[in-house]
Amino acid sequence: MADIRVAVAGAGGRMGAANIRAIAATPGLKLAAAFDRPGSPAIGKDAAALAGLDAAGVLITDDIDAALALADAVIDFTAPAASVALAEKAAAGGLIHIVGTTGCSAADEAAIRAAGGKGARIVKAGNFSLGLNILASLVKEAAAKLAEWDIEIVEMHHNRKLDAPSGTALMLGEAAADGRNVSLEEHAVRGRDGITGPRAAGTIGFASLRGGTVIGEHKVIVAGPSERLELGHVAEDRSLFANGAMKALLWAAGQPAGFYTMNDVLGLN
Ligand code: NAD
Secondary structure, eight states: OOOEEEEEETTTSHHHHHHHHHHHTSTTEEEEEEEOOTTOTTTTSBHHHHTTSOOOSOBEESOHHHHHHTOSEEEEOSOHHHHHHHHHHHHHHTOEEEEOOOOOOHHHHHHHHHHGGGTOEEEEOSOOOHHHHHHHHHHHHHHHHTTTSEEEEEEEEOTTOOOSSOHHHHHHHHHHHHHTTOOHHHHEEEOOOSOOOSOOTTOEEEEEEEOTTOOOEEEEEEEETTEEEEEEEEOOOTHHHHHHHHHHHHHHTTSOSEEEOHHHHHTOO
């Protein structure tokens, strides 16, 4: 079977570079195109060389349509508006679209999901790591079995991160809410300041720390009377997310058009 031709969106970014390295290391995948937003300093550079590999002759362009015309799949860790626009294009072109972008609004999520019904094969995840997705199922179980205990989610990321709480923290919050059969939106407390009063029972709290070069750390604290359970995950290298994205891409190649998550890829549903 011919290699799957992959376009990398946000090729000048941190995850873009990690994805380019992972494509080079994954049999069955081939870097076909790389693009970034108009005005990015990465435009015109060799994508592989920028990612620390030998130059491969794929120059980073800002012509998204030209890049997608060369590809069967697009890997997209960029920004919410870019991911929504790419989902539409993936639907029109019948492409595989792997979406790692976080910070999407409910309307963005709905638009990306809808593209799965219009011809794209989309896998979207707030976190592509195996360990983190297993953590989410443990959190769901703990939340269900310790139904009266307080749940707090603490995350730390590098000082360039744009959104808070992290997509992964929200994914863990969804898992906790799922375990309790409640809506996260109605139970989330996103940060506290000032005279907040006692903690409301049944809420799911979030705290976001930012600093240095931390790739991603998450801790879910389930606190009861005189004891607490702490479940956590530490990402040590971005290759973790990129390798998960490759796994999702290869899995999606065998699926019909639709919207999928990492639970589908890992068989955790
Ligand atoms: P980054 O800022 O280093 O890279 C983002 C890149 O996207 C930049 O090069 C930027 O120019 C480019 N971009 C922005 N708008 C674009 C557009 N319209 N078209 C093409 N390119 C565009 O950020 P990063 O650390 O690589 O993270 C990117 C996203 O991935 C963030 O939302 C982050 O939270 C998320 N992320 C997800 C996971 C996961 O497992 N799901 C893991 C790590 C990071």
